[in-house]
Amino acid sequence: MTKGFWKDGARAAFALCFDMDGDTIWMNKIQRYPGWENMLKSRSVGSYGPRKGVDRILRILKKYDLKATFFVPGSIAERYTPEVERILADGHELGHHGYLHEDSYGDTVDEQMAVIERSQKVFEKISGKRAVGFRCTSSLLTDTKKLLYNDENTLYISSDIDDEKPGFEDIDGVLTTAVRVPCRQELDDYIQTVYNHFPPIPTGLPAVMSYEDVLQNFIRELEGAIRYGNSVSTAFHPQISGTPGKSVMLEKLIEYVTTNPDIWCVPCEDIARWWLSHRKEA
Numbered sequence: 512m513t514k515g516f517w518k519d520g521a522r523a524a525f526a527l528c529f530d531m532d533g534d535t536i537w538m539n540k541i542q543r544y545p546g547w548e549n550m551l552k553s554r555s556v557g558s559y560g561p562r563k564g565v566d567r568i569l570r571i572l573k574k575y576d577l578k579a580t581f582f583v584p585g586s587i588a589e590r591y592t593p594e595v596e597r598i599l600a601d602g603h604e605l606g607h608h609g610y611l612h613e614d615s616y617g618d619t620v621d622e623q624m625a626v627i628e629r630s631q632k633v634f635e636k637i638s639g640k641r642a643v644g645f646r647c648t649s650s651l652l653t654d655t656k657k658l659l660y661n662d663e664n665t666l667y668i669s670s671d672i673d674d675e676k677p678g679f680e681d682i683d684g685v686l687t688t689a690v691r692v693p694c695r696q697e698l699d700d701y702i703q704t705v706y707n708h709f710p711p712i713p714t715g716l717p718a719v720m721s722y723e724d725v726l727q728n729f730i731r732e733l734e735g736a737i738r739y740g741n742s743v744s745t746a747f748h749p750q751i752s753g754t755p756g757k758s759v760m761l762e763k764l765i766e767y768v769t770t771n772p773d774i775w776c777v778p779c780e781d782i783a784r785w786w787l788s789h790r791k792e793a
């Protein structure tokens with residue numbers, strides 16, 4: 512293979528990202544149903560992530576000396592502070608992921624920025640610094656995007672999937688200062704490996720595929736990234752990829768990544784910084 516754009520001549524950049532949602536998704540979904548307080552099983556599916564899954568994932572990452580990005584809602588960081596401290600102590604990146612994994616950040620710019628700020632305060636308290644990367648859990652108003660995506664603290668956004676290479680976000684024809692680090696749904700472990708009867712998740716699309724097939728799907732995506740020189744990031748979840756069976760699949764994927772010199776595997780922050788300083792050579 513010829514030299515690629517990414518560090519050490521790698522042809523693709525790959526960020527292992529784990530959205531440590533805890534029970535927030537389940538809380539948001541079950542609150543639509545009467546008697547939701549008693550739907551303990553649903554919430555526990557999510558709680559497994561910070562309670563158990565993240566430990567298994569951190570051990571695997573340490574074994575292969577890989578650094579990842581953990582997108583953590585502020586409320587989960589408050590409730591599971593020791594786990595977040597361990598993520599940081601192991602050298603991983605902490606990214607912004609809403610406060611309650613909100614389906615809506617509010618109807619006004621002020622409301623939306625308040626949600627963002629609320630989590631940043633939590634991160635500052637735990638880590639001493641604000642998150643520089645954002646994987647927002649709901650869409651933002653155009654004016655909120657203009658503020659957030661041009662804030663000097665905002666390095667990158669990893670929410671949008673309308674492109675496959677890093678680039679600046681285009682808002683009303685004006686490029687922002689933040690870098691887009693694409694996160695495509697082909698690398699979301701929910702979509703291919705989760706089925707929950709009630710509340711139905713994924714809604715209308717229950718599908719648990721063979722783990723071997725899913726692993727091959729993920730590897731095909733990386734082969735495509737190598738072929739086209741892209742950067743890719745995952746939306747894996749400790750509550751999913753951290754389970755015993757799926758963690759075997761995760762480890763096999765990591766074995767593939769760490770033995771392939773065409774792949775540079777680093778947190779989103781590193782991908783964004785590399786692209787910013789080398790983009791003119793692309």
Ligand SMILES: [Zn+2]
Nearest residue numbers: 530532608612
């Ligand atoms: Zn999430």
